[in-house]
Amino acid sequence: xxxxxxxxxxxxxxxxxxxxxxxxxxxxxxxxxxxxxxxxxxxxxxxxxxxxxxxxxxxxxxxxxxxxxxxxxxxxxxxxxxxxxxxxxxxxxxxxxxxxxxxxxxxxxxxxxxxxxxxxxxxxxxxxxxxxxxxxxxxxxxxxxxxxxxxxxxxxxxxxxxxxxxxxxxxxxxxxxxxxxxxxxxxxxxxxxxxxxxxxxxxxxxxxxxxxxxxxxxxxxxxxxxxxxxxxxxxxxxxxxxxxxxxxxxxxxxxxxxxxxxxxxxxxxxxxxxxxxxxxxxxxxxxxxxxxxxxxxxxxxxxxxxxxxxxxxxxxxxxxxxxxxxxxxxxxxxxxxxxxxxxxxxxxxxxxxxxxxxxxxxxxxxxxxxxxxxxxxxxxxxxxxxxxxxxxxxxxxxxxxxxxxxxxxxxxxxxxxxxxxxxxxxxxxxxxxxxxxxxxxxxxxxxxxxxxxxxxxxxxxxxxxx
Amino acid sequence: xxxxxxxxxxxxxxxxxxxxxxxxxxxxxxxxxxxxxxxxxxxxxxxxxxxxxxxxxxxxxxxxxxxxxxxxxxxxxxxxxxxxxxxxxxxxxxxxxxxxxxxxxxxxxxxxxxxxxxxxxxxxxxxxxxxxxxxxxxxxxxxxxxxxxxxxxxxxxxxxxxxxxxxxxxxxxxxxxxxxxxxxxxxxxxxxxxxxxxxxxxxxxxxxxxxxxxxxxxxxxxxxxxxxxxxxxxxxxxxxxxxxxxxxxxxxxxxxxxxxxxxxxxxxxxxxxxxxxxxxxxxxxxxxxxxxxxxxxxxxxxxxxxxxxxxxxxxxxxxxxxxxxxxxxxxxxxxxxxxxxxxxxxxxxxxxxxxxxxxxxxxxxxxxxxxxxxxxxxxxxxxxxxxxxxxxxxxxxxxxxxxxxxxxxxxxxxxxxxxxxxxxxxxxxxxxxxxxxxxxxxxxxxxxxxxxxxxxxxxxxxxxxx
Numbered sequence: 001x002x003x004x005x006x007x008x009x010x011x012x013x014x015x016x017x018x019x020x021x022x023x024x025x026x027x028x029x030x031x032x033x034x035x036x037x038x039x040x041x042x043x044x045x046x047x048x049x050x051x052x053x054x055x056x057x058x059x060x061x062x063x064x065x066x067x068x069x070x071x072x073x074x075x076x077x078x079x080x081x082x083x084x085x086x087x088x089x090x091x092x093x094x095x096x097x098x099x100x101x102x103x104x105x106x107x108x109x110x111x112x113x114x115x116x117x118x119x120x121x122x123x124x125x126x127x128x129x130x131x132x133x134x135x136x137x138x139x140x141x142x143x144x145x146x147x148x149x150x151x152x153x154x155x156x157x158x159x160x161x162x163x164x165x166x167x168x169x170x171x172x173x174x175x176x177x178x179x180x181x182x183x184x185x186x187x188x189x190x191x192x193x194x195x196x197x198x199x200x201x202x203x204x205x206x207x208x209x210x211x212x213x214x215x216x217x218x219x220x221x222x223x224x225x226x227x228x229x230x231x232x233x234x235x236x237x238x239x240x241x242x243x244x245x246x247x248x249x250x251x252x253x254x255x256x257x258x259x260x261x262x263x264x265x266x267x268x269x270x271x272x273x274x275x276x277x278x279x280x281x282x283x284x285x286x287x288x289x290x291x292x293x294x295x296x297x298x299x300x301x302x303x304x305x306x307x308x309x310x311x312x313x314x315x316x317x318x319x320x321x322x323x324x325x326x327x328x329x330x331x332x333x334x335x336x337x338x339x340x341x342x343x344x345x346x347x348x349x350x351x352x353x354x355x356x357x358x359x360x361x362x363x364x365x366x367x368x369x370x371x372x373x374x375x376x377x378x379x380x381x382x383x384x385x386x387x388x389x390x391x392x393x394x395x396x397x398x399x400x401x402x403x404x405x406x407x408x409x410x411x412x413x414x415x416x417x418x419x420x421x422x423x424x425x426x427x428x429x430x431x432x433x434x435x436x437x438x439x440x441x442x443x444x445x446x447x448x449x450x451x452x453x454x455x456x457x458x459x460x461x462x463x464x465x466x
Numbered sequence: 467x468x469x470x471x472x473x474x475x476x477x478x479x480x481x482x483x484x485x486x487x488x489x490x491x492x493x494x495x496x497x498x499x500x501x502x503x504x505x506x507x508x509x510x511x512x513x514x515x516x517x518x519x520x521x522x523x524x525x526x527x528x529x530x531x532x533x534x535x536x537x538x539x540x541x542x543x544x545x546x547x548x549x550x551x552x553x554x555x556x557x558x559x560x561x562x563x564x565x566x567x568x569x570x571x572x573x574x575x576x577x578x579x580x581x582x583x584x585x586x587x588x589x590x591x592x593x594x595x596x597x598x599x600x601x602x603x604x605x606x607x608x609x610x611x612x613x614x615x616x617x618x619x620x621x622x623x624x625x626x627x628x629x630x631x632x633x634x635x636x637x638x639x640x641x642x643x644x645x646x647x648x649x650x651x652x653x654x655x656x657x658x659x660x661x662x663x664x665x666x667x668x669x670x671x672x673x674x675x676x677x678x679x680x681x682x683x684x685x686x687x688x689x690x691x692x693x694x695x696x697x698x699x700x701x702x703x704x705x706x707x708x709x710x711x712x713x714x715x716x717x718x719x720x721x722x723x724x725x726x727x728x729x730x731x732x733x734x735x736x737x738x739x740x741x742x743x744x745x746x747x748x749x750x751x752x753x754x755x756x757x758x759x760x761x762x763x764x765x766x767x768x769x770x771x772x773x774x775x776x777x778x779x780x781x782x783x784x785x786x787x788x789x790x791x792x793x794x795x796x797x798x799x800x801x802x803x804x805x806x807x808x809x810x811x812x813x814x815x816x817x818x819x820x821x822x823x824x825x826x827x828x829x830x831x832x833x834x835x836x837x838x839x840x841x842x843x844x845x846x847x848x849x850x851x852x853x854x855x856x857x858x859x860x861x862x863x864x865x866x867x868x869x870x871x872x873x874x875x876x877x878x879x880x881x882x883x884x885x886x887x888x889x890x891x892x893x894x895x896x897x898x899x900x901x902x903x904x905x906x907x908x909x910x911x912x913x914x915x916x917x918x919x920x921x922x923x924x925x926x927x928x929x930x931x932x
Contacts, residue, residue, distance in 0.1 A: 057845070200880070375907055379520050380520075388901065403899060416666070430882040438837055
């Protein structure tokens with residue numbers, strides 16, 4: 001049920017100013033109109049979240065799991081040790097434009113904050129206000145059904161930058177999750193750092209996800225790799241945060257064959273509608289800049305657009321020296337655009353990697369004969385990324401223990417963490433030591449009877465629950 | 467062997483400007499003079515540290531332990547799971563004035579960064595340049611003895627604020643450890659946040675470490691508690707970061723008896739020399755401000771000073787309403803100064819705790835009859851501190867799995883971590899996922915044969931090494 005309202009705790013607020021969603025395929029406004037939250041709404045939602053904190057943070061893991069099960073499939077496994085990790089406090093979550101579910105209102109940031117024991121105030125993304133509100137209502141219903149304090153969740157939609165700034169600046173908020181542009185993430189980081197009490201910001205911002213084509217693999221199966229690469233490049237109009245925007249290979253006939261085959265595959269790829277007019281405009285601008293760069297050649301473009309806001313895929317080629325000389329060539333063009341960087345030799349491949357900014361992923365396409373060379377690249381890659389994968393394509397993530405969806409700046413604001421996977425919960429926790437407390441005062445996680453059945457470190461040794 | 471030099475990698479630099487240590491007991495300069503590092507030295511040391519990074523980060527846990535054993539007793543236990551956590555990069559460490567060993571050149575920050583695989587550039591504290599240089603030479607000798615790259619460690623002494631700022635701003639530095647004043651820590655946090663690539667700062671800054679005297683315990687043993695409290699208060703001239711600067715109790719005869727006994731014990735406590743003239747001047751200023759505050763009564767002062775830079779202990783009393791009305795009464799006075807806050811009832815105790823800033827520790831003095839009341843305080847305390855202890859005194863920390871020496875701002879800049887204990891290493895690591903890599907390319911921590919004998923999470927289950 002979409003009413004276009006702001007959700008503060010258990011109440012709908014009708015709002016006093018409004019915005020509309022836009023159908024990117026037509027450019028037209030979509031009914032109904034949506035209320036824009038204002039700074040007074042921020043203050044109300046954050047105060048409620050703060051009121052909810054003690055009660056919500058005191059819920060058991062089972063209660064939290066039950067709550068989460070009603071709003072999301074991501075059930076976070078709980079582990080602990082002799083130090084309790086307590087929730088940070090109310091968390092602000094900024095929904096991403098590109099994933100209305102996985103990275104928005106009820107996405108990984110919200111789920112991991114809930115799992116950690118933190119109330120959440122979501123800044124709804126104006127690109128999908130209907131989906132946002134529906135999901136927000138589902139969460140609110142779960143709050144009520146589980147008997148949790150209403151401030152456990154609020155939803156503040158709106159297009160204004162002021163709204164987001166006020167949310168990050170609110171003294172009740174103790175951490176921020178964000179997925180979006182580099183400029184947006186950096187703006188929130190600056191607000192958070194300038195607070196009287198600075199708080200952590202977990203912003204996922206930009207990544208071009210280099211793919212390194214090792215010589216033996218390229219020689220053996222360059223033709224077969226090309227269509228798979230183009231499929232990854234054009235998936236979701238190239239709007240995956242792990243989209244392969246950079247391909248690194250060594251000059252030669254094998255690379256030329258790969259480039260030709262990839263160009264051919266891309267030429268036949270249909271133009272597809274991007275998420276918002278703004279994203280589409282930025283994509284066109286980024287592609288035009290590459291196409292007009294005097295050190296960059298256009299290998300191929302996809303099928304021309306035949307509707308509003310459609311992305312026409314783009315594949316470019318440059319040489320390593322030119323790439324190294326101009327940082328702009330390493331900036332993200334969000335969408336189905338990729339640059340092939342041609343290197344003289346393995347040493348130059350290493351130099352190109354060493355010159356990259358932080359990335360979410362790096363991919364090695366390699367055969368057995370490439371392993372010795374690849375081993376020399378791994379330490380350089382590990383300094384740059386959060387996930388290294390072999391013989392696959394980076395698009396797509398999975399919630400698991402071993403997932404790292406993070407990386408050094410500017411891939412994220414904080415490479416010490418991940419926004420996907422069970423480690424994500426750690427972003428919203430801090431350790432508290434309980435020294436010499438009477439048994440009756442120990443929190444359940446530390447109680448002798450281990451009522452939560454946790455793995456715990458006791459006298460230095462991790463013990464499993466009976 | 468003290469030469470007064472700057473240590474950059476394996477080289478001594480004689481420097482071009484100089485400073486001297488001051489004997490706080492006499493106020494006189496101590497020979498020899500010490501070279502002051504400048505911004506060019508910062509650039510050199512950081513470039514060397516960056517060069518050292520790949521090789522140092524690739525050392526095995528055994529190699530690091532061997533290295534650490536030669537410079538410190540803190541051997542950090544290594545644990546890991548299916549995600550490798552890789553070192554962040556070169557780390558800048560700012561030595562504290564108050565602990566020339568535990569929190570300085572070879573202190574916990576340096577040890578945990580080394581354990582994590584990070585080269586370290588130390589900004590030496592001008593309060594103890596001789597000790598600093600001796601320890602720095604011991605570390606450098608260990609670097610050489612273990613065959614590590616020289617950039618693994620450099621030591622940049624000097625009194626200039628510019629020196630510290632240049633170190634934090636240097637793009638090779640990927641994290642900062644600091645123990646010192648609130649103003650100093652905040653200045654470094656601002657520099658780190660303003661970098662093109664922001665980096666984490668782990669600053670331990672200020673804490674007044676509240677001690678809550680619960681009624682039954684106070685009634686039963688208030689007299690005996692008083693001398694133990696004064697001993698903790700005056701330990702090391704009150705210059706422990708966990709010094710009990712705030713005592714909270716409920717009005718009544720039992721609290722009056724405790725206050726009288728504590729006053730008596732303090733009156734007989736000798737004045738002792740503080741670490742630096744600057745610290746002593748700040749202490750006198752803070753104590754004078756409390757003594758002159760119209761809502762604060764002086765309970766007792768310690769023995770008068772009979773030498774330069776000696777701290778005369780101070781114990782004050784105020785009521786909860788006055789304490790809540792003036793934030794200045796909750797600010798740290800670094801040294802043997804404490805304020806007793808008299809509350810009407812338990813609800814007011816809770817209000818006083820809820821109004822506190824973040825703290826390193828909180829202490830509950832309680833008997834069995836106090837447990838039900840104490841249970842109502844624990845959630846409020848847990849929001850404020852990194853360590854809650856019962857029936858002890860907060861001064862002193864221990865390197866162990868269960869130690870948390872940290873807490874919400876402004877106790878530290880980052881309450882998600884600890885600077886003491888095995889968790890401290892996590893400050894200088896970030897996770898990297900290795901997806902689908904050929905067995906030969908997996909790092910040792912993930913290799914099937916588990917050559918480092920780590921506990922690892924495999925398919926969701928933690929397994930111990932065979």
